[in-house]
Amino acid sequence: MKRGSRTMLYGLGLLVIVVLGAMAFVRLAPTNTAQWHSAPAPALWDQSSPWDQVVALTGAATLRLSDQKGPPAELLAKLDAIAMATPRTTRLAGSVADGMITWQTRSALWGFPDFTTAQIRPDGLYLHARLRFGTEDMGVNAKRLAAWLAAL
Structure with missing residues (x-):
């Protein structure tokens, strides 16, 4: 695998992790009634x-x-x-x-x-x-x- 492809794959993986983390935060943040x-x-x-x-x-x-x-x-x-x-x-x-x-x-x-x-x-x-x-x-x-x- 070429270095540029690997860097792009890592960047895409990081983006997926960030998006999933943001979704989890929005759904799981406690609510102060x-x-x-x-x-x-x-x-x-x-x-x-x-x-x-x-x-x-x-x-x-x-x-x-x-x-x-x-x-x-x-x-x-x-x-x-x-x-x-x-x-x-x-x-x-x-x-x-x-x-x-x-x-x-x-x-x-x-x-x-x-x-x-x-x-x-x-x-x-x-x-x-x-x-x-x-x-x-x-x-x-x-x-x-x-x-x-x-x-x-």
């Missing part, structure tokens, strides 16, 4: 934020469901069933009885975790979906919230 299962910050919604519409943000998305869609506790129960039927989604913490639930949804290939928290407030149900790693989610959180909204 307290960090992700927290009430969506009020600053995410201002007076001009629309009700019953998904708002895409950088690396995240928000949705406020008004009581016109139904009582917030009933919406949260329906949403929990919808979320749990979503592929690669698990309940991280909370319950309908608690008035707040956080779900974790992982991407199919890499297993990147995204977290969606829904909280009952006096004026409706507030949802905040956000990524854990990186700064850009390529719109997947907004698409997930839109799909959940359509399923309601």
Whole structure:
């Protein structure tokens, strides 16, 4: 085997090891439940934020469901069933009885975790979906919230 071919083979092997290591890190990194299962910050919604519409943000998305869609506790129960039927989604913490639930949804290939928290407030149900790693989610959180909204 020529020296150049051997060097390229070693480089390719190293690249495979690095990629597999990154995938393992993303899938196996521990999750701090307290960090992700927290009430969506009020600053995410201002007076001009629309009700019953998904708002895409950088690396995240928000949705406020008004009581016109139904009582917030009933919406949260329906949403929990919808979320749990979503592929690669698990309940991280909370319950309908608690008035707040956080779900974790992982991407199919890499297993990147995204977290969606829904909280009952006096004026409706507030949802905040956000990524854990990186700064850009390529719109997947907004698409997930839109799909959940359509399923309601």
